[in-house]
Amino acid sequence: TEWNVSVWGKRRAFTEHIHKLAELVEEKTGGEFTMNISYGGLSKNTENLDGISIGAFEMAQFCAGYHPDKNRAITVLELPFLGVSNLDEEVAVSHAVYAHPAVAEEMAQWNAKMLMTSPMPQYNIVGTGEPRDEVAEFDGMRVRATGGLGKAFTAVGGVPTSVTSSEAYQAMESGVVDTVAFAQHAHLSFGTINQADWWTANLNPGTVNCPVVVNIDAYEALSDAEREALDSSVDEAIAYYLENYGKLLKQWDEVLEEKGVEKVMISDEELAKFRDVGGAPIRDAWIEEMSAQGIPAQELYDLVNTTLDEARATN
Amino acid sequence: MAGTASVLEDGSLLSRLDRTLLKLEWSMAFVSGLGAFALMLLAVWSVGGRNLFNEPLRGYVDWIQAAMPVIAIFGISYVQRQGGHIRMDILVGALGGRALWLAEFLTTLLVLVLMVLLVWGTWAHFDRSFDIAKPNWSRDSSIDIGLPIWPAKLVVPVAFSVISLRLLLQLWGFGRAFVLGLDRPVAVPLVQSAAEQAAAEADHMQGHDT
Amino acid sequence: MELTSIEIGLWVTGGMLVLVVLGMRVAFAAAMAGLVGLIWIFWSKKGYDPEDFGWALGVAVKTAGQVPHGKVASQALSLIPTFILIGYLAYYAGLTRALFEAAKRWIAWVPGGLAVSTVFATAGFAAVSGASVATAAVFARIAIPEMLKIGYDKRFAAGVVAAGGTLASLIPPSAILVIYAIIVEQDVGKLLLAGFIPGVFSAIVYGLLIVGMALVIKGFGPPVGGFTWRQRFASLPPALPIVAVVVIIIFFVYNPFGGDAWGTPTEGGAIGAFIVFLMAIWRGMRLPELMDALVETAKLSIMIFTIIWGVLIYVRFLGFADLPSAFADWISSLHYPPLLILVCILLAYAVLGMFMDAIGMLLLTLPVVYPAVMALNGGEAVTAADSAFGMNGTMCAIWFGILVVKMAEFCLITPPIGLNCFVVAGVRPELSVQDVFRGVTPFFVADAVTIALLVAFPWIVLWLPSLA
Numbered sequence: 001t002e003w004n005v006s007v008w009g010k011r012r013a014f015t016e017h018i019h020k021l022a023e024l025v026e027e028k029t030g031g032e033f034t035m036n037i038s039y040g041g042l043s044k045n046t047e048n049l050d051g052i053s054i055g056a057f058e059m060a061q062f063c064a065g066y067h068p069d070k071n072r073a074i075t076v077l078e079l080p081f082l083g084v085s086n087l088d089e090e091v092a093v094s095h096a097v098y099a100h101p102a103v104a105e106e107m108a109q110w111n112a113k114m115l116m117t118s119p120m121p122q123y124n125i126v127g128t129g130e131p132r133d134e135v136a137e138f139d140g141m142r143v144r145a146t147g148g149l150g151k152a153f154t155a156v157g158g159v160p161t162s163v164t165s166s167e168a169y170q171a172m173e174s175g176v177v178d179t180v181a182f183a184q185h186a187h188l189s190f191g192t193i194n195q196a197d198w199w200t201a202n203l204n205p206g207t208v209n210c211p212v213v214v215n216i217d218a219y220e221a222l223s224d225a226e227r228e229a230l231d232s233s234v235d236e237a238i239a240y241y242l243e244n245y246g247k248l249l250k251q252w253d254e255v256l257e258e259k260g261v262e263k264v265m266i267s268d269e270e271l272a273k274f275r276d277v278g279g280a281p282i283r284d285a286w287i288e289e290m291s292a293q294g295i296p297a298q299e300l301y302d303l304v305n306t307t308l309d310e311a312r313a314t315n
Numbered sequence: 316m317a318g319t320a321s322v323l324e325d326g327s328l329l330s331r332l333d334r335t336l337l338k339l340e341w342s343m344a345f346v347s348g349l350g351a352f353a354l355m356l357l358a359v360w361s362v363g364g365r366n367l368f369n370e371p372l373r374g375y376v377d378w379i380q381a382a383m384p385v386i387a388i389f390g391i392s393y394v395q396r397q398g399g400h401i402r403m404d405i406l407v408g409a410l411g412g413r414a415l416w417l418a419e420f421l422t423t424l425l426v427l428v429l430m431v432l433l434v435w436g437t438w439a440h441f442d443r444s445f446d447i448a449k450p451n452w453s454r455d456s457s458i459d460i461g462l463p464i465w466p467a468k469l470v471v472p473v474a475f476s477v478i479s480l481r482l483l484l485q486l487w488g489f490g491r492a493f494v495l496g497l498d499r500p501v502a503v504p505l506v507q508s509a510a511e512q513a514a515a516e517a518d519h520m521q522g523h524d525t
Numbered sequence: 526m527e528l529t530s531i532e533i534g535l536w537v538t539g540g541m542l543v544l545v546v547l548g549m550r551v552a553f554a555a556a557m558a559g560l561v562g563l564i565w566i567f568w569s570k571k572g573y574d575p576e577d578f579g580w581a582l583g584v585a586v587k588t589a590g591q592v593p594h595g596k597v598a599s600q601a602l603s604l605i606p607t608f609i610l611i612g613y614l615a616y617y618a619g620l621t622r623a624l625f626e627a628a629k630r631w632i633a634w635v636p637g638g639l640a641v642s643t644v645f646a647t648a649g650f651a652a653v654s655g656a657s658v659a660t661a662a663v664f665a666r667i668a669i670p671e672m673l674k675i676g677y678d679k680r681f682a683a684g685v686v687a688a689g690g691t692l693a694s695l696i697p698p699s700a701i702l703v704i705y706a707i708i709v710e711q712d713v714g715k716l717l718l719a720g721f722i723p724g725v726f727s728a729i730v731y732g733l734l735i736v737g738m739a740l741v742i743k744g745f746g747p748p749v750g751g752f753t754w755r756q757r758f759a760s761l762p763p764a765l766p767i768v769a770v771v772v773i774i775i776f777f778v779y780n781p782f783g784g785d786a787w788g789t790p791t792e793g794g795a796i797g798a799f800i801v802f803l804m805a806i807w808r809g810m811r812l813p814e815l816m817d818a819l820v821e822t823a824k825l826s827i828m829i830f831t832i833i834w835g836v837l838i839y840v841r842f843l844g845f846a847d848l849p850s851a852f853a854d855w856i857s858s859l860h861y862p863p864l865l866i867l868v869c870i871l872l873a874y875a876v877l878g879m880f881m882d883a884i885g886m887l888l889l890t891l892p893v894v895y896p897a898v899m900a901l902n903g904g905e906a907v908t909a910a911d912s913a914f915g916m917n918g919t920m921c922a923i924w925f926g927i928l929v930v931k932m933a934e935f936c937l938i939t940p941p942i943g944l945n946c947f948v949v950a951g952v953r954p955e956l957s958v959q960d961v962f963r964g965v966t967p968f969f970v971a972d973a974v975t976i977a978l979l980v981a982f983p984w985i986v987l988w989l990p991s992l993a
């Protein structure tokens with residue numbers, strides 16, 4: 001069996017688990033089951049779910065915030081200030097939510113089945129000029145932030161402006177946006193760190209959720225051995241991803257120093273202000289809106305919290 | 316190309332249908348042009364708001380992405396009517412009479428098959444983003460302000476349906492020219508421009524005078 | 526028979542060329558080839574089982590059906606209609622005529638004067654227009670009748686306009702340079718700056734060529750003299766608004782006083798268009814004229830976008846056939862001098878450009894060719910000292926960008942598919958496409974010289990961006 005896998009951009013920390021998965025699966029099946037990973041050749045990044053639904057390729061990665069209406073249920077994972085504090089917790093909550101029947105049902109409408117997540121750390125912002133370390137300074141700030149993050153910044157007067165990730169550098173340079181919210185690897189691979197004067201070390205407003213899915217028909221057409229090889233490789237692929245991302249995070253402080261980027265710490269008082277406006281009200285609005293559409297929103301939100309508690313208890 | 320409509324007209328049913336469809340096609344092209352104009356105004360609003368009032372236009376990128384299919388695709392049939400999509404006419408330009416009409420008929424038939432298939436494909440693309448049971452009927456939304464995307468996606472199969480009608484008329488025109496062995500059929504774009512035809516005719520007349 | 530996906534790719538590509546030669550509209554030939562290729566690839570996955578043909582057809586059609594909306598709904602490509610609109614509005618604002626008039630009074634006294642004036646007027650107009658085809662279209666309306674009046678060969682007059690139009694894509698602003706920058710993820714501002722000197726340089730080469738022809742050929746268009754200095758200076762104020770628009774666009778790309786630029790080139794183009802629009806209203810543009818400008822903008826934009834999505838359906842097929850990576854592997858396995866390979870790539874562009882328009886060609890090739898060229902030079906992070914072409918990765922990206930765009934512009938005037946020539950012939954009913962191609966032939970030589978010089982002396986391209 002050969003699977004086509006649709007991802008986008010360049011090979012980076014964000015896609016390493018997919019390469020690892022392909023490697024493991026090929027190894028375990030003695031070369032019977034291979035994956036051909038294509039960066040942008042098979043689909044546009046916002047249309048990967050469409051491609052899965054059509055059956056054009058068998059596996060793909062996408063991000064919930066690119067098109068919330070396609071994947072309403074998992075947008076719970078992009079709510080601001082969920083309280084996820086590291087990548088292990090991010091994996092735990094993502095996989096718990098992916099296993100919820102409401103998510104499975106929504107994905108089945110795209111003929112898709114959740115396989116694994118692509119855990120990312122908190123999306124802190126880089127900016128130019130004077131550091132913005134008070135909530136009042138977010139008023140009128142043009143920020144590249146999608147999904148729930150965008151909503152959080154909107155709540156404090158910011159204006160989300162979504163240039164594509166590859167245009168983020170240019171957008172910063174030309175003043176189309178003042179700040180860009182990315183995970184560290186993206187600040188590196190899209191060059192926004194080169195343009196930045198400062199980076200918020202502890203704003204931690206939330207993150208973006210980007211699952212990897214497989215086409216249900218293709219999954220079911222696998223031989224038992226192949227399916228077993230795929231399922232059993234997920235944890236190992238994620239472990240590899242976490243290790244690799246961990247290395248990147250360790251180097252991060254050196255990168256900041258080398259590029260002369262100021263590490264901005266925001267006071268607890270200011271953080272609390274941001275959380276008051278950008279946290280609970282957005283969560284409540286989300287629960288109300290999603291419940292009205294028949295999605296078990298409260299249940300999903302509670303699932304995130306119980307999973308977080310469990311994850312912390314076992315560590 | 317731009318500006319020359321080398322499509323002949325007369326009182327036949329085919330030509331009347333051609334002109335009826337042309338009215339629709341022109342309107343659609345005009346809407347495309349209005350879209351380009353709106354894009355300009357949108358940028359002025361966005362830049363002005365940002366630099367003068369510190370109040371940038373929310374969802375600027377989303378609105379651009381919604382407008383682009385209207386600008387770039389909606390009027391496609393008008394361009395086909397005017398023979399405006401470019402092609403290499405060295406070979407067909409050398410043909411004449413029935414051979415020419417046969418070649419035109421065959422390539423037009425292929426394009427019709429293509430466009431009908433693409434109506435299906437682009438409709439499916441629209442259909443995946445549309446769900447009557449959901450708020451705003453939306454199952455696909457834009458990144459910043461959550462605009463439903465289905466209206467912009469619907470533009471494409473609509474435009475492609477109109478060009479399919481146009482291609483049917485052109486098939487009729489070329490087929491008629493082939494069967495009847497016509498020199499100057501109506502309702503189809505001619506390789507030679509109308510002005511060239513007129514000039515050729517004028518030369519011809521002079522030849523008779525002297 | 527079991528074909529590899531690369532063989533399928535070659536068969537489908539051959540089929541596309543046959544359709545083009547048979548006279549099928551280029552956009553539709555590319556889309557057709559892409560669709561057939563997709564069906565073929567998907568069906569081959571099922572071992573060509575007749576029962577699975579319906580499945581393969583459905584998947585291929587739906588995959589192709591994503592492309593027109595998906596690829597066209599792009600902020601980057603929104604530059605194209607904006608830059609075309611600016612061209613038509615400038616025509617109705619009288620700016621093109623004012624520029625032409627000024628160029629005529631100041632430089633038409635040289636041999637081949639009116640043609641030289643046309644070249645420099647198009648170069649001046651290029652500073653507000655970002656699209657070659659729009660520039661060619663508006664100057665065809667103004668410059669060709671004047672040249673015909675004083676006895677120029679109609680084919681040559683058309684050739685001058687078609688060639689002059691290509692300057693708009695090098696002299697900033699330029700839609701195609703921005704598209705290049707976005708495809709290869711390089712700094713748009715630096716690329717636009719880099720286009721300026723090569724653009725002016727091309728204009729000068731064109732001018733010298735015309736003067737040379739005028740000196741050699743008998744009965745060539747005569748010089749036009751007799752303008753007083755008073756008349757010359759009087760011609761300047763009407764053309765001045767161009768300067769205002771140029772200054773604004775510059776500030777949107779690059780702030781010369783340090784500090785942030787005012788916005789993106791996309792926005793700069795739109796603001797420029799708006800100023801020209803206000804000027805056109807002030808100069809008495811009426812509603813029917815505005816409507817005409819809008820429909821003309823739509824026609825040209827749609828023509829270009831149809832090629833774009835058609836070619837991109839074909840590119841989607843190439844992605845599924847995995848041809849790009851096969852090509853990159855092949856290029857990097859070659860053991861020839863890097864400069865020779867680069868020249869071969871440029872020649873390949875000349876051939877490909879015969880069948881394709883500029884933007885379609887860039888979209889088709891850059892994902893494959895750009896990484897190969899960067900690898901030839903020694904990689905993205907290479908220093909000038911360690912590189913094959915004597916420049917670091919960023920500079921190599923800029924240099925190659927200007928070379929490719931110049932090649933793409935060259936293809937706008939080469940038969941059989943030379944968009945500028947189609948446009949000029951379209952605007953002037955007395956000219957056939959063949960006439961324009963014949964008239965533009967001398968400019969091939971000028972362009973070949975320009976490209977050779979840009980390859981031999983990269984500093985012509987790199988000096989300005991290295992200052993920024």
Ligand code: NA
Binds near residue numbers: 650651653694698699
């Ligand atoms: Na220009």
Ligand code: NA
Binds near residue numbers: 937
């Ligand atoms: Na060409």
